[in-house]
Amino acid sequence: MNYPVVKGAGYALIQASGMLVHYGTTQTTEGRVNPESEHLQKLPGHLRSFEAAVKYPPNQTYIGNITPDGLSNIPRPWYENPINDADRNGKYGEIMPEDEFIGLMKIVDIFDLVVLEEKFQASVKEKLAAHPILAGINKFENMDKNISAIDEIKKMTDEHLALPLYFEGKLVGCVKKAHEFDDALSAHVMFENLVAKASAVFALKLLLAKSGLDKEDIDYIIECSEEACGDMNQRGGGNFAKSIGEICGCINATGSDTRSFCAGPAHALVEAAALVQAGVYKNVVVLAGGCTAKLGMNSKEHVKKGMPALEDMLGAFAVHIGENDGINPVIRTDAVGRHRIGSGASPQAVMTAIVTDPLDGIGYKITDVDRYAPEMQNPEITEPAGAGDVPQANYKMIAALAVKRGEIAKADMLNTVSSFGMPGFAPTQGHIPSGVPFIGPARDMILSGKINRAMVIGKGSLFLGRLTNLFDGVSFLIEKNPGTIDTGFDKELVRKMIGEAMSDFAKSFSAE
Amino acid sequence: MDLENQARIKELTEKYGKDDLIVVLGGAEAEASGLAAETVSTGDPTFAGPLSGVSLGLKAYHVFELKDQVNADVYDEQISMMEMVLDIDEIVNEVKTYRK
Amino acid sequence: MLEGKKVAILGDRDGIPGPAIEECVKTAGAEVVFSTTECFV
Numbered sequence: 001m002n003y004p005v006v007k008g009a010g011y012a013l014i015q016a017s018g019m020l021v022h023y024g025t026t027q028t029t030e031g032r033v034n035p036e037s038e039h040l041q042k043l044p045g046h047l048r049s050f051e052a053a054v055k056y057p058p059n060q061t062y063i064g065n066i067t068p069d070g071l072s073n074i075p076r077p078w079y080e081n082p083i084n085d086a087d088r089n090g091k092y093g094e095i096m097p098e099d100e101f102i103g104l105m106k107i108v109d110i111f112d113l114v115v116l117e118e119k120f121q122a123s124v125k126e127k128l129a130a131h132p133i134l135a136g137i138n139k140f141e142n143m144d145k146n147i148s149a150i151d152e153i154k155k156m157t158d159e160h161l162a163l164p165l166y167f168e169g170k171l172v173g174c175v176k177k178a179h180e181f182d183d184a185l186s187a188h189v190m191f192e193n194l195v196a197k198a199s200a201v202f203a204l205k206l207l208l209a210k211s212g213l214d215k216e217d218i219d220y221i222i223e224c225s226e227e228a229c230g231d232m233n234q235r236g237g238g239n240f241a242k243s244i245g246e247i248c249g250c251i252n253a254t255g256s257d258t259r260s261f262c263a264g265p266a267h268a269l270v271e272a273a274a275l276v277q278a279g280v281y282k283n284v285v286v287l288a289g290g291c292t293a294k295l296g297m298n299s300k301e302h303v304k305k306g307m308p309a310l311e312d313m314l315g316a317f318a319v320h321i322g323e324n325d326g327i328n329p330v331i332r333t334d335a336v337g338r339h340r341i342g343s344g345a346s347p348q349a350v351m352t353a354i355v356t357d358p359l360d361g362i363g364y365k366i367t368d369v370d371r372y373a374p375e376m377q378n379p380e381i382t383e384p385a386g387a388g389d390v391p392q393a394n395y396k397m398i399a400a401l402a403v404k405r406g407e408i409a410k411a412d413m414l415n416t417v418s419s420f421g422m423p424g425f426a427p428t429q430g431h432i433p434s435g436v437p438f439i440g441p442a443r444d445m446i447l448s449g450k451i452n453r454a455m456v457i458g459k460g461s462l463f464l465g466r467l468t469n470l471f472d473g474v475s476f477l478i479e480k481n482p483g484t485i486d487t488g489f490d491k492e493l494v495r496k497m498i499g500e501a502m503s504d505f506a507k508s509f510s511a512e
Numbered sequence: 513m514d515l516e517n518q519a520r521i522k523e524l525t526e527k528y529g530k531d532d533l534i535v536v537l538g539g540a541e542a543e544a545s546g547l548a549a550e551t552v553s554t555g556d557p558t559f560a561g562p563l564s565g566v567s568l569g570l571k572a573y574h575v576f577e578l579k580d581q582v583n584a585d586v587y588d589e590q591i592s593m594m595e596m597v598l599d600i601d602e603i604v605n606e607v608k609t610y611r612k
Numbered sequence: 613m614l615e616g617k618k619v620a621i622l623g624d625r626d627g628i629p630g631p632a633i634e635e636c637v638k639t640a641g642a643e644v645v646f647s648t649t650e651c652f653v
Contacts, residue, residue, distance in 0.1 A: 029515070033560060262653075298652075300558065345631035348593040377653050386543035387652035393540060393597060393626055400596035413596065428653055461625050461651040469631055469647070513622070517648055521620055524646055528618045533645070535620050536637055538628030544652065548622050575633045581614050583639035590632040598627060 002486040003330035004276035006478060007283075007320040008211025009440035011063050011093035012203040013427070014101045014314040015053040016195075016295060018166035023191070024296035024311070039300050044169070046299070048079075048308040050097045055082035058378045059313065061425040063090025068422040068441055078380055079308050092440040093206045094133070099167045101314075103128050105175075105198045107142050108247050113190050115148045115162070116173035133209045134202070138247050148173075163187040182232040192292055193240075195314065196227045200244045200289030203316035207285065208248065213320050219281035221245045221255030222272055224264035225288040226431050229257075244287065253285075261465075262375065262434045264288070265317075266458025266474035269436070272321040273331040273476070284321045290314030291429050298385035298428070305384050315432035319439055326485045329446040329478045335362045337457075337475035345471055348404070351397050354457055354473040356405065366402040369420060369477070370451035373438030374398075375459055376426045390433075394457070395421040434458040439478070446480050453479040513551045518561035521552055525568045535572040537607060540598055545574055546606035553610045574607045576600050614640035623649040 021027060021043060030037045053059060057078040061071045065087065074081055088095045096104075103124035106114040116124070125143040128134050153174050156162040162174035175194060178185035200223065208215055223241035230237030241255030258268040265288060272284035292314070299309045324330065337358035343349050359366065374394035382390055395417040402408045408416050426433035435456035442454040460472035525533055535552045539545030547557065549572035556563040576595070579587055619642040623630030630647040637644060 030560065033515075345629045346590040346593075346635075347597075347628065347632070348589070351593070375653065382653060385652060386541045386547065388541045388626060390626060390653055396597040397593065400593045403596065404593060410596070430653070433653075461649070463630075463649050464651055469649070471625070471629060471649075514648075514650055517622060517650070520646055520648070524618070524620055528645070533618045533620060534614065534642070535622060536633055538621070538623035538630065538633050538649075540624050540627030544624070545627075575628050575636060578614065578636065578640065581640040582636040586635055586639050590635050591628060594628055 002277065002324040003333060004273045004321050005324055005328035005330050005481060006439060006443050007322040007325070007328050008207055008213060009092055009320070009443065010203050010207030010210050010318045011090070011437065011440060012199060012206055012316040013059055013062055013093070013095045014098065014199055014202070014290065014316075015050050015095065015312055016098050016101065016292065016314050017047045017312045018098055018169070019195070019292045019314075020295035020299070020309060020312045021047070022164070022166060023292045024299065025293045026297050026299055039303055042303050043296070043299060043309060046303050046307070046309045047312065052082065052308070053312065054088050054095050055084060055086045057081065057083055058380070058425040059095055060086050060090065062093070062315070062437055063095060064092035064440055065090045068425060068438065071425055072423045076380060079310065092210060093203070096202065099124050099172075100127050100131070101198065102165055102167060102173060103143065104134065104202060105194045107137060107139050108198045108201050109142065109194055110139065111178055112146055113176045113178055114173065114194065115146055115153060115156070115176060117150045117153060117171070118147045120167065120172040121147055133205045137205065138249055161187070163191045179231070184230055184232045184235045193227055193229050195292050196225045196289035197240060197243055198289065199314050199316035200225070200240065200287050200318070201247045203289065203318040204244060204248045204285065204287055207318035207320060211320055213283070215249045216252050218245065218250045218253040218283050218285050220272070220275060220284045221250065221253050222268040222284065222286045223255065223257045223288060224259070224268035224286060224431060226259065226261060226264065226291060260472050261460030261462055262430045263458035263460030263472045263474050264431045265434055265436045266456060266476065269319065269321065269331070269456070270336050270474060270476055273333050276321050276323055277333055282323050285318055286321065287316070287318035288431055289316045290432065294429055298381060298387070301385040307384060310378070310381050311428055313427040315427045315429040317432065317436050319436065324481070324485050326483050327481055329443055330481050332362065332477040332479055335359065335477045337473070339471060339473035341470065345469070347397055348401065350471060350473055351401050354459070354475045355398055355455070356401060358475060358477070365407050366398060366405070367407060367416065367420070369453055369455045371422065371438070371442065371445075371454040372398055372420050372457065373422070373435045373442065373454060374457040375433050376422070376424045376435070376437050377428050377433045378424045378426060381428050389424065391424040392417070392421065442478055446478065453477055513548050513556065513561065515561040518551065518556060518563040521570070522562055522566065522568065525570060530569045533570060535570050536578065537572055537574045539574065539603065542599065542602040542606035545603050546610065548572065549607045549610035571611050572607060574603050577604055577607070614642040617642050618645045619643065620645060621647040623647070625649055625651040626653070
């Protein structure tokens with residue numbers, strides 16, 4: 001059988017302090033219920049510089065300059081142990097500052113909604129024109145369009161016709177609403193959607209540059225963020241995927257959007273693997289941009305505890321799934337885990353459905369998997385907020401399941417956790433930490449022979465949508481390529497079939 | 513604690529009274545569980561939600577504390593694995609402090 | 613203690629989710645009047 005393979009991965013981070021302060025829902029909610037809040041007054045004093053964000057070890061891990069194992073050797077708190085010679089460019093991706101990103105939002109905006117102040121636009125245009133990956137991007141000419149004076153921008157935002165954009169505390173532009181009274185096209189929705197689009201475009205451009213994939217070879221794009229694009233008659237109509245591919249010049253691709261809260265990327269990767277294995281498409285890219293609403297989600301606790309507001313990063317990724325090349329790690333499509341509607345909500349039911357059911361199907365034990373990549377949230381962000389170390393809790397659940405199944409002794413639980421676990425290093429951007437940040441490192445570790453297989457796990461809180469109390473979870477195995485390509489011609493099978501046919505013929509002949 | 517959930521708990525207390533209504537928590541961490549227990553008893557300490565400055569006086573228990581009252585097979589199926597994962601003593605001690 | 617009482621459940625996605633707690637408290641004779649699950653990530 002020819003399994004599909006993981007051909008490459010690109011990862012982008014964008015530092016977005018202005019968006020954290022003004023559009024993170026923790027801050028917008030606080031502003032609504034308690035406008036004089038101490039938190040809102042103190043928060044600006046806890047923002048970090050772009051340099052500090054670049055030097056932050058988990059961010060360096062996300063873009064591939066440090067391995068997850070390397071990160072576990074750096075003492076915590078990581079924000080007090082910066083990588084001093086860190087670079088914004090990484091093996092798999094890049095960390096971008098907010099001003100350049102606002103410029104990128106303008107480039108990807110085909111409806112003239114993003115309006116920037118004249119000097120800001122000129123300075124950002126210069127930076128992006130010199131950017132090694134973004135220079136010459138489709139629609140770069142948008143950087144010469146609808147230049148505005150700050151008074152005009154202020155007038156539009158004061159009259160609630162547009163949402164203000166800030167850089168380093170200063171008003172630099174706005175996102176206009178796209179319809180007079182359609183809530184699905186409000187300035188706020190358009191802002192969130194343009195952020196998701198622009199950050200996904202960046203991740204796809206990074207994937208193309210880092211992996212050498214030709215943009216015109218992409219057949220299909222699956223976008224799997226948690227935003228909804230549409231208008232009042234079809235609020236989630238879509239299609240982020242094609243809009244992203246259009247900017248990146250993927251003229252031969254079509255695409256669609258897949259949603260399942262934080263489990264979206266795992267679903268999308270399974271879909272991509274299936275499409276490639278079935279021969280429908282040769283090259284599929286799964287991607288997602290970042291989410292402004294979650295910026296600074298736990299910042300109240302960070303501020304209270306005297307920490308930097310670490311949730312200032314938008315995350316994005318793009319993964320290329322292609323046909324078996326005999327080299328790259330395969331996705332075992334015969335070992336896909338899924339939380340079924342009837343699986344039940346208890347943690348053991350969930351973990352059984354996602355982890356052990358698929359392993360049982362191909363005769364593997366829990367400990368046969370070298371690494372598990374569940375929700376890779378950075379614990380330095382979640383622990384101070386009382387949400388614990390999420391990946392560590394997942395590892396303990398997997399190990400506890402191994403104890404319950406009699407695969408390991410209870411006394412060995414912690415050793416087992418450290419053998420297949422890794423520290424979380426992804427920003428708390430919902431779908432972004434959900435297993436996918438490890439695909440780049442896993443591919444390298446498998447190619448170099450360090451590990452043989454890893455399980456990627458996505459979990460989603462469907463109940464937050466208030467349509468169901470169900471949970472969601474999907475998993476799949478990535479494994480070392482056996483090094484052979486199935487050409488579809490099996491000599492042995494043909495010999496056997498001819499033998500059987502001749503024997504049948506002989507039998508029917510003798511019966512007559 | 514989620515603002516909508518605070519509103520729901522407030523409504524339910526008005527409907528059933530504080531003596532008949534018990535809150536059962538499933539928190540993964542002592543701090544978050546304690547925060548929820550505090551919110552439903554003495555009010556929202558973060559002053560973010562409808563229970564800010566509202567002392568409902570509800571008693572909250574973590575589900576780990578109710579093990580003896582629950583059918584053993586059901587508890588085993590639904591909860592037992594998490595006994596190996598979470599820090600039961602720390603969580604229970606924290607939740608208890610808000611019932612005094 | 614739970615027998616005949618009304619119960620409001622605040623589950624945790626990374627701890628014990630609401631529906632799992634529901635199954636448990638029902639066996640103790642309580643009536644579940646509200647069940648939800650919170651998500652901190």
